[in-house]
Amino acid sequence: MSIDLIEIYNRLLNRFGKQNWWPAETEFEIIIGAILTQASNWRNVERAIINLRENDLLSPKAILGVDENKLKELIRPAGYYNEKAKKIKAFVRFLHENYDGNLDKFLGLDAEKLREELLSIYGIGPETADSIILYASNKPSFVIDAYTKRIMSRLGLANEDTSYHDLKKFFELRLPKDLEIYKEFHALLVELGKTHCKVRPKCDECPLNDICESQNERDI
Numbered sequence: 257m258s259i260d261l262i263e264i265y266n267r268l269l270n271r272f273g274k275q276n277w278w279p280a281e282t283e284f285e286i287i288i289g290a291i292l293t294q295a296s297n298w299r300n301v302e303r304a305i306i307n308l309r310e311n312d313l314l315s316p317k318a319i320l321g322v323d324e325n326k327l328k329e330l331i332r333p334a335g336y337y338n339e340k341a342k343k344i345k346a347f348v349r350f351l352h353e354n355y356d357g358n359l360d361k362f363l364g365l366d367a368e369k370l371r372e373e374l375l376s377i378y379g380i381g382p383e384t385a386d387s388i389i390l391y392a393s394n395k396p397s398f399v400i401d402a403y404t405k406r407i408m409s410r411l412g413l414a415n416e417d418t419s420y421h422d423l424k425k426f427f428e429l430r431l432p433k434d435l436e437i438y439k440e441f442h443a444l445l446v447e448l449g450k451t452h453c454k455v456r457p458k459c460d461e462c463p464l465n466d467i468c469e470s471q472n473e474r475d476i
């Protein structure tokens with residue numbers, strides 16, 4: 257069956273409405289959120305960000321100067337706080353050493369160079385890098401996460417072992433290179449994954465159930 261990604265996008269948009277991601281006040285907060293959300297749910301990330309805000313730590317300069325143990329304590333609600341404190345410190349050190357701490361200069365790089373730079377920083381993998389490029393730097397770079405993989409695999413458009421790179425290319429080759437579509441589509445897939453396409457999927461009310469391969473298999 258041939259499935260049009262734009263049709264999937266429109267169905268999700270009609271069902272869930274605009275998601276208006278990323279929920280943050282500044283680009284730096286988006287970057288911190290993208291690191292903190294690794295293997296963590298957003299509610300816990302929010303608690304960590306509130307702690308950072310209350311301590312005036314939502315700037316590269318402030319994070320550079322803060323004691324790492326204090327940082328760990330403040331981000332503890334997000335989980336894996338030892339590792340995440342190291343990653344956040346690594347990011348601001350990189351920014352300081354290579355871009356004079358100038359976040360605008362860094363985020364102003366073209367998408368390819370920015371991705372290359374992000375992936376060279378300790379603790380930043382493809383999903384975090386693409387989230388930063390898409391939502392903090394406002395350049396179209398499609399984000400793949402565990403929900404997207406699961407949904408695409410159940411729809412019959414990918415396998416569980418399809419690589420991050422291949423799935424990213426799958427979207428990018430079939431979608432118009434439109435920043436808003438990239439931003440919304442990723443957020444909508446996350447919403448579908450949270451509400452319907454869970455480990456135990458709720459297919460009856462899913463807006464994609466008539467085009468989903470795993471549904472059709474069940475009906476045979």
Ligand code: SF4
Pocket residue numbers: 407410411452453454457458459462463464465466468469470471
């Ligand atoms: S029909 Fe079920 S398995 Fe298919 S995408 Fe929807 S929730 Fe997931």
